[in-house]
Amino acid sequence: MNYDVVIAGGSVAGLFCAREIARNGHSVLVLEEDHEIGTPEHCGGLVSLSALDELGIIPHSKTFEHLIDSAQVFAPNGDSFTINSKKQKVAEVNRRELDKQIAHQAQKNGADIKVKTSFQGLTEEGVRTSDGDIKCKIVVDARGVSSLINKDRDGILSSAQYEIYSDWIKKDKVEVYFDQEKYPGFFAWVIPSNDGVGKVGVAGKGIRAAQVLEEFLSKKGKFSIIRKIFAPIWIKGPIDNFVSDKLVIIGDAAGQSKPTTAGGIFSCGFAGILAGQAIAKYLETGKKSALQEYQKKWKEKFGKEFEKQLFARKLLERLDNQTINKLFESVTPEITKEISENDDFDFHTGSIIKLLGIKGSIKTAQTLIGSEIKKLLS
Numbered sequence: 302m303n304y305d306v307v308i309a310g311g312s313v314a315g316l317f318c319a320r321e322i323a324r325n326g327h328s329v330l331v332l333e334e335d336h337e338i339g340t341p342e343h344c345g346g347l348v349s350l351s352a353l354d355e356l357g358i359i360p361h362s363k364t365f366e367h368l369i370d371s372a373q374v375f376a377p378n379g380d381s382f383t384i385n386s387k388k389q390k391v392a393e394v395n396r397r398e399l400d401k402q403i404a405h406q407a408q409k410n411g412a413d414i415k416v417k418t419s420f421q422g423l424t425e426e427g428v429r430t431s432d433g434d435i436k437c438k439i440v441v442d443a444r445g446v447s448s449l450i451n452k453d454r455d456g457i458l459s460s461a462q463y464e465i466y467s468d469w470i471k472k473d474k475v476e477v478y479f480d481q482e483k484y485p486g487f488f489a490w491v492i493p494s495n496d497g498v499g500k501v502g503v504a505g506k507g508i509r510a511a512q513v514l515e516e517f518l519s520k521k522g523k524f525s526i527i528r529k530i531f532a533p534i535w536i537k538g539p540i541d542n543f544v545s546d547k548l549v550i551i552g553d554a555a556g557q558s559k560p561t562t563a564g565g566i567f568s569c570g571f572a573g574i575l576a577g578q579a580i581a582k583y584l585e586t587g588k589k590s591a592l593q594e595y596q597k598k599w600k601e602k603f604g605k606e607f608e609k610q611l612f613a614r615k616l617l618e619r620l621d622n623q624t625i626n627k628l629f630e631s632v633t634p635e636i637t638k639e640i641s642e643n644d645d646f647d648f649h650t651g652s653i654i655k656l657l658g659i660k661g662s663i664k665t666a667q668t669l670i671g672s673e674i675k676k677l678l679s
Contacts, residue, residue, distance in 0.1 A: 304330045304413075305584055307428050308441040309420035311338050313566055314552025314573035315443030316403040317356065321577025323410035327584050330437075331404075331412060332430060334419040338404045339397035343445075343532045344566065345462070345492045345500055346399075347475070349646040350390040352567035356574065357406075364398040366494050370473035376629035377480040377622040385641035386475075393494060399566075420444065423548070439580050441549045443573070446533045448554035449540075456537025456556070458487055458563075461510035462502030464494075467524035472496040478517075479625055484508065486618050487536070487563075489517050498527075504534055504563070534563040538611050539604075543576075543596040551576045557599070560610040568607075572599050 306322050308315045311333030322329040335341065347369065353360060369391045375381045404414055420442075421429045427437040442448055450457060476491035478484070484505035493499040501521075503514045510531065518524055539556040543549065551557070551572045558565030572595075579595035582588075620628070 302330075302433070303436045304328045304427075305437065306330070306439045306441060306580055307332065307435055307437040308443055309428070310441075310443030310445060310552070310554070311335075311404065311414060311416070312400060312443065312445060312552065312569075313403065314554075314557070314569040314576075315441065316400060316407050317570050317573030318441055318443065318551055318577040318580070319412040319414075320357075320403065320407040320410055321574055322581055322584075323407060323412040325578075325581035325585075326411075327581055329407075329412045330435065331407070331414045332418045332420050332428075333414065333416045334431075336417050338414065338416065339400035341528075341530050341532075342396045342464075343462075343530060344396045345490065345502070345564065346394045346396045346494075346566075347391055347492060347564060347646075348394055348566040350392055352570075352646070353392070353394075356567065356570045358399070358402065360392070360394055360399065361402060364394050364402050366393045366395055367472060368392055369475055369493075372475040372477060375476070375478045376626050377482070378626045378629075380626065380629045382629065382632050382637050384637055386646075388642060389646040391646050393492060394566075395494070403570075438584065439547050439549060441551060441576065441580070442554045443550075443552050445553040446535045448550070449535055449556065450533065452540075453537065456535050457533045458504045458506055458536055459508055459510040460487075460502060460504035460532055460534045460563075461514040462500050462530045462532075463514060463518070463524075464498075464500050464527040464530075465518070465524045466498050466527065467522060468497055469522045469524075470497055470499040470501075481620065481622050481625065483513060483517075486614075489514075491521075534558070536560050536563055536614060538607050539599075543572075543599070544592045549576050549580060549592060549595065557603070560607060560614045568603050571602065575599050 305327040306329040308319055308331045311331045315331055319329045319331045369386050371383050371385055373381050373383045419431045421431060423440060424434055427435050428440055470493050472493050472495050478489040484503050486506045487504040489503040491499060491501050503510055503517055535553055535556055535558055537556060538560050543555050552569040553565060557569045557572045575598050576595045579592050582591040
């Protein structure tokens with residue numbers, strides 16, 4: 302069996318990559334180890350409509366669930382503030398259906414997709430799979446965080462997410478809970494799919510995620526579990542090199558999810574598009590420099606924002622609960638109003654800065670350790 306390109310991993314990044322390669326007339330095979338595309342659903346499913354537009358996706362009725370109107374953010378002591386998110390036009394999408402929709406686009410352009418087939422390694426002429434060897438010119442690693450686990454465990458957090466039925470889930474409101482003792486370095490979340498149904502999760506460094514999530518849910522109220530998902534998340538930013546000879550790395554495998562929230566539909570999906578276009582150009586010209594265009598263009602679009610998010614993450618990791626509580630005391634109605642006016646969900650460091658109180662709150666700024674703040678503001 303021969304292909305121009307074999308892509309290991311059939312999630313957002315891999316499928317967008319396949320779409321672009323096939324669209325340019327080259328043969329491409331996507332290997333997905335699970336029994337169907339879109340399973341299991343690791344992601345919370347929040348993405349802006351503008352991001353979907355850039356990715357070339359108009360979500361159909363099965364994919365699009367609803368828009369999020371607001372986000373309520375809680376401090377460890379229970380204090381909270383609410384951000385109006387209507388201007389950001391953030392959608393909750395069904396990730397299973399989104400992946401299937403992208404897969405359909407890829408197949409329509411000529412890509413092949415093979416499920417229940419795992420990538421087992423590189424060979425001199427291509428790849429070894431659970432179903433035999435395949436010859437190819439380029440291999441794309443889109444296997445997600447599993448590709449990073451043995452390289453750098455410091456950037457990996459444990460997470461658990463349950464999809465549940467519960468009367469306390471409200472259709473249009475996301476909830477975020479900070480507590481450095483329960484969710485060190487991260488937070489707990491409630492993302493509604495509809496009234497009374499949604500995804501509830503926790504992540505943190507060194508935690509027993511399932512146990513912590515069960516404790517969180519028990520305090521929230523009655524619920525019924527639809528499904529459970531356990532997966533590591535990566536929060537350390539992009540790896541140094543996206544391209545190594547004829548191996549191209551994309552998506553979570555390249556560390557392209559947001560360091561702040563681990564969300565990656567846009568940043569990982571766009572990486573797939575850029576990689577697919579670069580690979581197509583390489584196949585047409587034979588010039589290896591064409592492959593490097595992928596990393597260059599991704600860094601141009603996301604690099605500075607990700608650097609700032611990494612600094613924001615370092616600040617968060619240095620704050621204890623007492624300091625976080627003080628930060629929340631300093632969040633004024635003017636700050637929440639200003640954040641609500643920000644229409645960019647995908648590049649959100651400016652909102653983080655305002656929430657930390659760095660602008661307009663001397664009291665809060667004094668609680669933060671100094672020189673790194675300047676890097677956030679630059």
